[in-house]
Amino acid sequence: MDYIRYIDKTHEYYRKQGYDKTYNYACNEDIPFTPLKKPLSEARVALVTTASFILLDEEGHPLEEPGFVGTNELEVSTAPSDWPAGRIMSTSGDHDRYQTDMEDIDAFFPITRMRELLAEGAFGSLSKNYYRTLPNYSQRKTTEVDGPEVLRRCIEDNVDVALLTPV
Amino acid sequence: MSLVARVLEAGGVSTVTFTTARDIAASAGNPRQIFLNYPLGSPAGRPHDPENQRQVLRAGLKLLQEADKPGIIVDLPFTWSEDTTWMGKFMTDEQPFLSDEAEQTRQELLDKARAQKKQDAQ
Numbered sequence: 001m002d003y004i005r006y007i008d009k010t011h012e013y014y015r016k017q018g019y020d021k022t023y024n025y026a027c028n029e030d031i032p033f034t035p036l037k038k039p040l041s042e043a044r045v046a047l048v049t050t051a052s053f054i055l056l057d058e059e060g061h062p063l064e065e066p067g068f069v070g071t072n073e074l075e076v077s078t079a080p081s082d083w084p085a086g087r088i089m090s091t092s093g094d095h096d097r098y099q100t101d102m103e104d105i106d107a108f109f110p111i112t113r114m115r116e117l118l119a120e121g122a123f124g125s126l127s128k129n130y131y132r133t134l135p136n137y138s139q140r141k142t143t144e145v146d147g148p149e150v151l152r153r154c155i156e157d158n159v160d161v162a163l164l165t166p167v
Numbered sequence: 168m169s170l171v172a173r174v175l176e177a178g179g180v181s182t183v184t185f186t187t188a189r190d191i192a193a194s195a196g197n198p199r200q201i202f203l204n205y206p207l208g209s210p211a212g213r214p215h216d217p218e219n220q221r222q223v224l225r226a227g228l229k230l231l232q233e234a235d236k237p238g239i240i241v242d243l244p245f246t247w248s249e250d251t252t253w254m255g256k257f258m259t260d261e262q263p264f265l266s267d268e269a270e271q272t273r274q275e276l277l278d279k280a281r282a283q284k285k286q287d288a289q
Contacts, residue, residue: 006188013258028196032177033237093269095208098262104214113220137280147174164184166168
């Protein structure tokens with residue numbers, strides 16, 4: 001199967017531009033694992049994303065400032081899982097802008113599809129909220145600060161399963 | 168995102184990550200990966216194609232039920248287009264990854280992250 005090797009490509013791209021230090025991608029051999037603890041029909045599922053977008057009010061005005069890549073502040077946010085896709089606007093700058101666009105929220109943050117699957121009985125329940133965090137160049141920040149905060153909120157919401165969509 | 172998946176798994180939450188960058192997630196040690204060979208930005212299916220999006224999500228739910236060990240990658244059979252030249256064009260002079268402004272912000276944030284790392288190491 002032919003697919004893009006992003007790690008090699010990124011190194012090559014930035015070296016060509018004269019940067020001798022390129023991005024260090026995470027590299028782990030051990031992999032943590034929690035097997036599904038109950039039948040899916042009883043499981044509570046959450047959606048978690050790193051996509052950059054803003055929530056809009058009922059008149060379409062932004063409810064928040066756009067964020068792009070994480071800083072050293074805690075960056076985890078939450079919105080109700082029944083938030084309509086029509087009131088989310090992508091602010092992504094790091095998708096492949098020549099090939100795809102971010103107009104259809106469900107192509108990167110499938111909240112409408114999740115509700116359809118729930119109605120079909122594909123899983124037990126949808127978490128109260130969905131969770132967002134921003135991609136961060138600091139792996140330490142993600143592993144020690146933002147990641148644990150997402151976990152804390154998932155546990156509080158009795159989440160069994162998280163579906164993650166990176167952008 | 169794979170690092171968040173790892174924290175969740177270690178904390179007792181089962182995860183599936185829907186990716187468009189197979190090698191990045193695999194290198195990070197992602198617990199369960201559904202790989203969709205689409206451009207960056209469309210990890211949950213083709214835009215404006217609800218049936219394709221449902222198929223992607225269903226594949227994730229299936230993997231959750233079937234995975235008996237960590238690190239499984241499921242390669243979905245969907246192709247973005249017959250013409251595969253888009254893969255070669257990504258991150259080239261012809262199609263730079265970020266706009267100039269976004270690239271500058273990226274470098275500033277990278278510098279900040281490196282400084283933080285240095286500080287953490289001390």
